[in-house]
Amino acid sequence: MPCIPDHINGVKIEFADSVKNSVDQKVVDALQFIISEDVATGYVFTSAYISSANDQHEYPSRHVQGEGKAVDISRINGMKMSLFYSKNASVKAITNALQNKYEGYEHKRENFGPSFKKKLGLPHTVSGHADHIHISVN
Ligand SMILES: [Zn+2]
Numbered sequence: 061m062p063c064i065p066d067h068i069n070g071v072k073i074e075f076a077d078s079v080k081n082s083v084d085q086k087v088v089d090a091l092q093f094i095i096s097e098d099v100a101t102g103y104v105f106t107s108a109y110i111s112s113a114n115d116q117h118e119y120p121s122r123h124v125q126g127e128g129k130a131v132d133i134s135r136i137n138g139m140k141m142s143l144f145y146s147k148n149a150s151v152k153a154i155t156n157a158l159q160n161k162y163e164g165y166e167h168k169r170e171n172f173g174p175s176f177k178k179k180l181g182l183p184h185t186v187s188g189h190a191d192h193i194h195i196s197v198n
Contacts, residue, residue: 109135
C-alpha cells in the first residue's frame with residue numbers, strides 16, 4: 061500500500077505516533093490535491109498534523125475499511141484545531157480552504173470538519189469533528 065509522504069507540495073506532514081500511514085492511493089492523491097502552501101489566500105500553510113490514517117478507529121469507520129480510506133488532520137501549522145480554529149485567522153482560513161478544496165476531488169466521500177460536514181457533496185449530520193478534518197474516499 062502507498063504511504064502518505066512527509067512533505068506534500070511544500071507542506072511538512074507530521075504524524076501522531078500511533079498513525080499507520082499506509083493507505084489507499086486515493087487518500088494519498090486526495091492529500092496531494094488539497095494540500096499546498098498557498099491553499100488559503102493570504103496565509104502560508106507550513107505543516108499539517110495527521111492524527112489518524114489507517115488505524116485506531118473501529119469498523120465500520122472508513123479508516124479501517126479495505127486499505128485505509130480515510131485520514132484525519134487535527135493541527136495546522138502546529139496549532140490544534142480544537143484550540144485555534146475559533147481564534148486564529150490562519151488556522152480557520154486554511155482549515156476552511158482544505159475542506160472547500162476537497163469538495164472538488166473526484167473520489168470524495170466524507171468531508172467532516174469545523175467548517176462543515178458533507179458526505180458525497182451533501183450536508184450530513186454526524187457528531188464530533190469540531191477538532192479535526194476527516195476526509196474519506198470511495
Ligand atoms: Zn476520521
